[in-house]
Amino acid sequence: MSKSKVIVVPCFEYDEEKVYLSVKRGIDALGGIEQFVNINDKILVKPNFLSPGDNSRAVTTNPTVTKAVLRILNEAGCRNVKYGDSPGHGSCKDVAATAGPLESEAYGATLADMSSEVLFPYEDGITCKEFYFTKEVVESDVIINVCKMKTHALERITGAVKNLYGLICGFRKGAGHVKYPNDTIFARMLCDIHRCVNCKLHIMDGIVAMEGNGPGSGTPINMNVLLFSNDPVAMDTVFCYLIDLNPQLVPTNSQGAATGIGNIEEDEIEIVIAEDTGCVTVSKDELFEKFGNAKYDVARQKPKKSFLQCFSIVMTKFSKRPYIKKADCVKCGVCVKHCPVPGKAISFANGKDNAPVYDYRKCIRCYCCQEMCPKHAISVRGK
Ligand code: SF4
Numbered sequence: 001m002s003k004s005k006v007i008v009v010p011c012f013e014y015d016e017e018k019v020y021l022s023v024k025r026g027i028d029a030l031g032g033i034e035q036f037v038n039i040n041d042k043i044l045v046k047p048n049f050l051s052p053g054d055n056s057r058a059v060t061t062n063p064t065v066t067k068a069v070l071r072i073l074n075e076a077g078c079r080n081v082k083y084g085d086s087p088g089h090g091s092c093k094d095v096a097a098t099a100g101p102l103e104s105e106a107y108g109a110t111l112a113d114m115s116s117e118v119l120f121p122y123e124d125g126i127t128c129k130e131f132y133f134t135k136e137v138v139e140s141d142v143i144i145n146v147c148k149m150k151t152h153a154l155e156r157i158t159g160a161v162k163n164l165y166g167l168i169c170g171f172r173k174g175a176g177h178v179k180y181p182n183d184t185i186f187a188r189m190l191c192d193i194h195r196c197v198n199c200k201l202h203i204m205d206g207i208v209a210m211e212g213n214g215p216g217s218g219t220p221i222n223m224n225v226l227l228f229s230n231d232p233v234a235m236d237t238v239f240c241y242l243i244d245l246n247p248q249l250v251p252t253n254s255q256g257a258a259t260g261i262g263n264i265e266e267d268e269i270e271i272v273i274a275e276d277t278g279c280v281t282v283s284k285d286e287l288f289e290k291f292g293n294a295k296y297d298v299a300r301q302k303p304k305k306s307f308l309q310c311f312s313i314v315m316t317k318f319s320k321r322p323y324i325k326k327a328d329c330v331k332c333g334v335c336v337k338h339c340p341v342p343g344k345a346i347s348f349a350n351g352k353d354n355a356p357v358y359d360y361r362k363c364i365r366c367y368c369c370q371e372m373c374p375k376h377a378i379s380v381r382g383k
């Protein structure tokens, strides 16, 4: 995958005109809205409408950000635009009534209903082979993800990757948490959603973010930025840089990189600050110096292992192992890239001139490396 660009636009308040100018600057820094949509496309703009309530609590995408996107689409001549989300509580209409924007202020866009579901088979899914999407998702040509910068109990943060869970219809979302019972499996299902739908542009509202007990009950905190990218993993990684959180500890990041929906490594991401004076590429440290907050309340500790995980670790020792047939290996690194284990269970520990090697103590036997190897150089067999 080539280098991903994440645009960071400073913005200090939810003044409608200032937000519009900032959103426009961010999209223009990525090449303009025409890079992402055609004017005849059926477009679904997907904010975070978690639940109805007061915008000052930072639970939902601020309506000024969603409105700015709708205005830019309208100015580009797009006339087939819907906006909405399938919320955790209440209907899309209920949330729009409080978290907005109202249809009368939506620059000709229609509020999506988001209450009817369509079973959508997805044979290429790694973890999930079918989704109950809302009708508007299946009917759209392209989706624009307008997410909120927040903490999350299961995944540590919720940003671009997690926000597309709202494409799943209503009560099905709760059932999904049962079906995908831990943070890693759940993250892999989210990555399948990204692989399945055509979501080309991600915008994160981090003017006022949420820290602490997110995603619904945390504390608003000024972060004063809007982020823009076509890569949801790179965007969430930059969010991590801003709050001094190791991006590898976020399952939606590590699994997102492993399943190929985006980049997590520092040298694979270009960070550009776009101010009214112009654009400048910065390092993650320079970004942090300007906008970062090391006191942002988010889970930074390494995960503890539950009894079931300990049992599962013992069981994996008796599972079949992946092996590399060195003669067939072209040292492309695809297996390393797709290993979902934080810190990698397969690496070029002997240098890139040699075939990768396994660390079987870390290997969870998911066999993604074997599945992804383009040269069929990996086989799976008993010890
Ligand atoms: S993906 Fe296959 S060919 Fe590429 S480095 Fe890994 S084992 Fe070798």
Ligand code: SF4
Residues within 6 Å of the ligand: 322, 338, 339, 340, 341, 344, 345, 346, 358, 362, 363, 364, 365, 366, 367, 368, 369, 370
């Ligand atoms: S089988 Fe092991 S080494 Fe291969 S991708 Fe899965 S965890 Fe990584």
